[in-house]
Amino acid sequence: MSLQDTKPLIGRVQEVGGLVSLSDYEAGGGYTAAHRALKQMTPSDVIDLVREANLRGRGGAGFPTGVKWGFAKGEPQTPGYKYLVCNGDEMEPGTFKDRYLIEFNPHSLIEGMILGAYAIGAEKAYVFLRGEYHEPNRQLARAIAEAGEKNYLGRSIFGSDFNLDLRIHLSGGRYICGEETALLNALEGKRGQPRYKPPFPPASGAWGRPTIVNNVETLCNVPAIIRNGAQWYHDLGLTEDSGTKIYGISGRVNKPGLWELPMGTPIRELVDVHAGGMRDGYKLRGILPGGASTDYLVEEHFDLPMDYKTIQDAGSRMGTGTMILMDDSICPVDMARNLQHFFAQESCGFCTPCREGLPWVEELLADIENGNGKDGDLELLDQNARYIGAPGNTFCLHATGAIEPLQSALKYFRDDFEHHIEHKSCPYREN
Amino acid sequence: MSTVELISPLTDEERYEIEAEIAHLPDRESAAIDALMIVQKHRGWISDESLRAIARFLDMSAATLDGIATFYNLIHRQPVGRNVVMVCDSVSCYVMGADSFAVKVQDQLGIKFGETTPDDCFTLLPIVCLGACDRAPTMLINEDLFGPVKEDELTEIFSRYS
Numbered sequence: 001m002s003l004q005d006t007k008p009l010i011g012r013v014q015e016v017g018g019l020v021s022l023s024d025y026e027a028g029g030g031y032t033a034a035h036r037a038l039k040q041m042t043p044s045d046v047i048d049l050v051r052e053a054n055l056r057g058r059g060g061a062g063f064p065t066g067v068k069w070g071f072a073k074g075e076p077q078t079p080g081y082k083y084l085v086c087n088g089d090e091m092e093p094g095t096f097k098d099r100y101l102i103e104f105n106p107h108s109l110i111e112g113m114i115l116g117a118y119a120i121g122a123e124k125a126y127v128f129l130r131g132e133y134h135e136p137n138r139q140l141a142r143a144i145a146e147a148g149e150k151n152y153l154g155r156s157i158f159g160s161d162f163n164l165d166l167r168i169h170l171s172g173g174r175y176i177c178g179e180e181t182a183l184l185n186a187l188e189g190k191r192g193q194p195r196y197k198p199p200f201p202p203a204s205g206a207w208g209r210p211t212i213v214n215n216v217e218t219l220c221n222v223p224a225i226i227r228n229g230a231q232w233y234h235d236l237g238l239t240e241d242s243g244t245k246i247y248g249i250s251g252r253v254n255k256p257g258l259w260e261l262p263m264g265t266p267i268r269e270l271v272d273v274h275a276g277g278m279r280d281g282y283k284l285r286g287i288l289p290g291g292a293s294t295d296y297l298v299e300e301h302f303d304l305p306m307d308y309k310t311i312q313d314a315g316s317r318m319g320t321g322t323m324i325l326m327d328d329s330i331c332p333v334d335m336a337r338n339l340q341h342f343f344a345q346e347s348c349g350f351c352t353p354c355r356e357g358l359p360w361v362e363e364l365l366a367d368i369e370n371g372n373g374k375d376g377d378l379e380l381l382d383q384n385a386r387y388i389g390a391p392g393n394t395f396c397l398h399a400t401g402a403i404e405p406l407q408s409a410l411k412y413f414r415d416d417f418e419h420h421i422e423h424k425s426c427p428y429r430e431n
Numbered sequence: 432m433s434t435v436e437l438i439s440p441l442t443d444e445e446r447y448e449i450e451a452e453i454a455h456l457p458d459r460e461s462a463a464i465d466a467l468m469i470v471q472k473h474r475g476w477i478s479d480e481s482l483r484a485i486a487r488f489l490d491m492s493a494a495t496l497d498g499i500a501t502f503y504n505l506i507h508r509q510p511v512g513r514n515v516v517m518v519c520d521s522v523s524c525y526v527m528g529a530d531s532f533a534v535k536v537q538d539q540l541g542i543k544f545g546e547t548t549p550d551d552c553f554t555l556l557p558i559v560c561l562g563a564c565d566r567a568p569t570m571l572i573n574e575d576l577f578g579p580v581k582e583d584e585l586t587e588i589f590s591r592y593s
Contacts, residue, residue, distance in 0.1 A: 093521035093560040131468075131505045132517075132561055134574035167455055172464045172503025175559060189456075189463035191502040207457050250523035250564035257565045292522050292560075322564070324523050338525045342559060348502075 008224030025107040033226035038160040046119040052230035054242040059215030071202035072120040084125040092291035094324040097246040098216035102136035106143035112219030175346035180213040194396035239264035241307040249275040251325030264305040282327040290319015293401030295408035331428035332413035337365040343402035354399035357388040373421035439480035476507040511554040523564035
């Protein structure tokens with residue numbers, strides 16, 4: 001039994017002890033899925049298999065990948081008319097999984113993109129990569145060149161009539177570019193502002209053509225699904241969601257890091273076993289389960305399995321599956337200020353509630369933290385959270401995401417906020 | 432009225448690199464971000480004169496291009512030093528003490544965020560999450576990622592770039 005049987009994403013990285021070179025990847029069965037699909041499967045077969053496997057988007061939204069691909073399938077089959085875009089703009093604070101995948105297993109992403117492009121009928125594909133990701137960029141560029149030399153990319157791949165040109169777009173850097181329509185504007189060389197939807201990208205995306213945007217981790221799952229089948233993939237998960245997930249933990253634990261584990265691994269196991277528990281003298285108070293734009297989970301939730309449905313039912317989102325831990329030395333008010341500083345700064349500025357509301361929220365939080373809070377400030381924050389966070393008040397979900405950690409901080413850590421206002425000071429600073 | 436245009440022409444190398452990007456795109460304007468990044472790589476930053484030259488080369492207005500240039504965090508519309516130091520201020524690093532780390536970096540370089548040292552060696556900027564949260568606190572110097580950085584290592588790290 002190989003590590004890849006239970007860890008399709010990074011099992012090969014562990015087997016070879018670091019960067020998976022082209023020869024390492026091939027020796028582990030790499031590119032056999034693309035070969036088989038292009039020679040023996042129709043695009044519809046590939047889509048059906050991915051849908052049957054119940055692969056869901058790993059960028060945060062969890063949309064079924066096979067269903068998304070199906071949206072672009074019926075579009076015109078003119079060669080070069082459609083695009084596949086990999087969203088590698090990993091900028092959700094606390095998230096570091098896609099960097100790892102691109103840096104250490106770049107060929108798995110390339111093979112996943114060959115399969116995705118073949119499935120939807122795209123002959124041109126882009127990896128939209130963070131501008132700060134220098135080492136992943138170098139590794140991916142090298143891997144793309146290697147794949148081209150072996151004719152895994154280019155014209156008539158594996159002797160089929162399928163062609164694929166794969167290129168990297170290095171971002172100028174802006175969180176909003178992770179939103180798929182903003183990403184498409186940025187890819188077109190424009191300001192990265194979200195577009196009005198509909199039309200959705202599968203109907204009209206990059207340069208007005210049908211476009212599918214998938215996260216890095218999502219695409220890296222595809223080769224193993226084609227190789228091993230939908231049932232195998234489904235059985236990897238512990239709950240109703242299929243496959244494995246790259247979970248990550250940052251914060252005051254003994255061993256912060258990333259692990260590929262069955263979908264549905266319980267939070268407490270992640271913290272206590274894989275991350276080695278909290279450091280001596282620190283107690284875990286809250287978790288942002290899937291990046292900065294997800295609602296806090298607290299003690300009552302720590303035995304829950306990390307999967308899409310369970311975390312959603314608990315009032316949050318699994319998001320990227322990379323968790324940020326708040327220990328008892330961290331002031332929840334100041335942490336909220338830090339988070340809102342990020343969201344206010346990264347607002348694209350198009351919609352008023354987001355552009356004007358988030359800086360106001362940041363200012364209120366700074367006032368409370370600095371001992372200048374007033375009666376009524378919490379009610380004002382509650383009100384702002386409702387107005388700014390309501391989906392539909394803004395073009396995209398940036399403001400909605402921004403409000404998630406705020407509304408849950410106000411709910412779970414309200415005593416801390418009230419203490420700051422009542423005593424006109426931050427109790428965490430005196431320590 | 433002077434008709435002198437304040438423009439700093441692109442070099443052959445810059446033109447060649449930008450054309451290589453355009454060759455893969457549907458139109459010239461689509462290379463706007465690539466072109467800004469290419470010119471910045473050669474010149475360190477995008478001056479008004481550089482901006483006008485790029486806009487002319489891409490057949491677009493300088494105003495539109497400026498709107499693009501100022502939108503992105505990594506495109507510098509003001510001069511920077513020979514090395515750009517970016518310190519992560521997002522939540523994972525914050526939890527691991529990024530605020531006090533940022534104070535130490537400023538003390539060490541003798542400048543505040545947004546400033547350049549008098550010898551033009553370093554510009555210090557804040558940056559959002561660098562995607563290395565298991566190595567907090569993190570910073571990026573040019574293309575080199577550091578983390579976790581201990582405060583007593585700063586002198587040695589910066590000396591490598593002096």
